[in-house]
Amino acid sequence: MKKVALIIPTLGGGGAERTAVLLANGFVNAGLETYVIAVNLAGEKSKLKAELSPAVHLVDLACGQVKYMTRPLVAWLKQVQPDALISTMTHTNIMVYWAKQLSGIKTRLICRETSTASVNLKHRTGLKKWLLQSAMRWVYQRCDVLVPVSQGVADDMQQYLGTALPKTHVIYDPVITxxxxxxxxxxxxxxxxxxxxxxxxxxxxxxxxxxxxxxxxxxxxxxxxxxxxxxxxxxxxxxxxxxxxxxxxxxxxxxxxxxxxxxxxxxxxxxxxxxxxxxxxxxxxxxxxxxxxxxxxxxxxxxxxxxxxxxxxxxxxxxxxxxxxxxxxxxxxxxxxxxxxxxxxxxxxxxxxxxxxxxxxxxxxx
The missing domain is CATH 3.40.50.2000 (Glycogen Phosphorylase B;)
Incomplete structure (x- = not known):
């Protein structure tokens, strides 16, 4: 049985979180050993927990913020060694990529991008903008698959990152059940x-x-x-x-x-x-x-x-x-x-x- 892990900052009720829950339940129904890994499930950040299938393994890294997730995620990856990781949201995708590299395990990394790169970069200037743009370009050229959630996101990303992203597959969110x-x-x-x-x-x-x-x-x-x-x-x-x-x-x-x-x-x-x-x-x-x-x-x-x-x-x-x-x-x-x-x-x-x-x-x- 293949093991797949979906990685998300929280289960606090937003659209990206709902999609992670739906996909996790769908993978369980398809016979996969399925994990949902959250950065923080404290208080209001676990609203959608009840919607997960009982067969889904829920993991709380309990590290507060995405920027602190690398160490606990590396430890988890070494222990469980999943066949595939599906990460969601820009900063999470970047941190998951580096955690995978540091863990040394062979696992397929699928990065889901839910927002437009131009917006992510709009509020940043100077060095901060350059660092984020460079990190996105590096990760999205090297992950196994990049999944923008719409063609608009895909087109925007290619334009604003200024590079070809050949491993791109547009897949919509499963929002109709x-x-x-x-x-x-x-x-x-x-x-x-x-x-x-x-x-x-x-x-x-x-x-x-x-x-x-x-x-x-x-x-x-x-x-x-x-x-x-x-x-x-x-x-x-x-x-x-x-x-x-x-x-x-x-x-x-x-x-x-x-x-x-x-x-x-x-x-x-x-x-x-x-x-x-x-x-x-x-x-x-x-x-x-x-x-x-x-x-x-x-x-x-x-x-x-x-x-x-x-x-x-x-x-x-x-x-x-x-x-x-x-x-x-x-x-x-x-x-x-x-x-x-x-x-x-x-x-x-x-x-x-x-x-x-x-x-x-x-x-x-x-």
């Missing part, structure tokens, strides 16, 4: 979502971080409710909560916007929404957008790098608006709510983004 449709049918108690409601509800889902650009959404929503009644329900938790709560108060939106935090079953809310909205500045492959597609929702999304244009097929399956354009976002939401814009519904997206299909794609690389 049979359970998704079952969970979507569950009832929710919030009055905004009840069938007899008279005010439409708009749902967004994702961590409260800079990338999601919720300030843009709040400003666009403030414009929207000057034209038509609506509620906005933003699922997710993150470091921008205090800032967003303050902005909601400043804009006078307390009665119209809810920040309920993390929900184990976001699909029950999404499925009952009148519109799903994504306001991100950047993405890799936005899983919640794909899930909204699977639930056949009305969708409005910024045309950010990368993923939305690819997922929505240039606007066939949802409305794309210019990135960071508040007025365009507000106007698109208004027109969709009024029924002035209608888009097609994707047929059988699980054939592209389903767990079975994605598991098989990874098995072919292991």
């Amino acid at each position: 049979p359970e998704l449709y079952q969970l979507a049918q569950e009832a929710v108690e919030e009055p905004w979502f009840q069938p007899e409601r008279s005010i439409p509800v708009i749902v967004a889902a994702g961590r409260l971080t800079e990338a999601k650009n919720y300030p843009l959404l709040l400003h666009a929503f403030a414009q929207l409710i000057q034209r038509t009644p609506a509620h906005l329900f933003i699922l997710g938790e993150g470091e921008q909560r205090a800032e967003l709560e303050s902005l909601i108060h400043t804009l006078g939106l307390q009665q119209y916007v809810a920040l309920p935090g993390f929900r184990a079953n976001p699909f029950a809310y999404m499925a009952k929404a009148d519109v799903y909205v994504m306001s991100s500045k950047w993405e890799g492959l936005p899983g919640a957008l794909i899930q909204a597609l699977a639930l056949k929702l009305n969708i409005v999304s910024t045309d950010c790098p990368s993923g939305p244009r690819e997922i929505l097929e240039q606007g066939r399956y949802g409305v794309l608006v210019p990135n960071q354009d508040q007025a365009a976002l507000s106007d698109a939401l208004f027109k969709v709510l009024q029924g002035d814009i209608q888009t097609d519904r994707a047929q059988h997206p699980e054939q592209v983004y389903g767990l079975d299909a994605i598991t098989q794609a990874y098995l072919a690389l292991i």
Whole structure:
């Protein structure tokens, strides 16, 4: 029986963490001895632990941060000697590569890249930018397989790293599962979502971080409710909560916007929404957008790098608006709510983004 290990910073509830859990469960079902290795599982960083199959071996390196993971990971690699490592996220990929080299064991390294290199490098200047760019170039030319989660991520990486990456295989995230449709049918108690409601509800889902650009959404929503009644329900938790709560108060939106935090079953809310909205500045492959597609929702999304244009097929399956354009976002939401814009519904997206299909794609690389 082959042994495979998925390596992730935490199991704290983000899209990359959910993908690791889904892949781990898929590998177990395919008969692999499967490990999930996390850098830190303390407190809120283990939210998704319960979603792992009991057959998955969960390993907590308990080293706090990615930069401290090398020593405990080297020890684990020497002891277990897995046949394949699947690492996720830029800094984790870099550290896992060096841990593999230091361990001296022969194992296949698959690096998953979930974000755009241009964004990772944008916030760095001088020596820090050069060091990260050099490390990414070195590792991604030498790992056994590089897996960008979208073609947009792959194209961006090649452009910004300025080098050919011949071992690249684009594999989407397995964000559509049979359970998704079952969970979507569950009832929710919030009055905004009840069938007899008279005010439409708009749902967004994702961590409260800079990338999601919720300030843009709040400003666009403030414009929207000057034209038509609506509620906005933003699922997710993150470091921008205090800032967003303050902005909601400043804009006078307390009665119209809810920040309920993390929900184990976001699909029950999404499925009952009148519109799903994504306001991100950047993405890799936005899983919640794909899930909204699977639930056949009305969708409005910024045309950010990368993923939305690819997922929505240039606007066939949802409305794309210019990135960071508040007025365009507000106007698109208004027109969709009024029924002035209608888009097609994707047929059988699980054939592209389903767990079975994605598991098989990874098995072919292991």
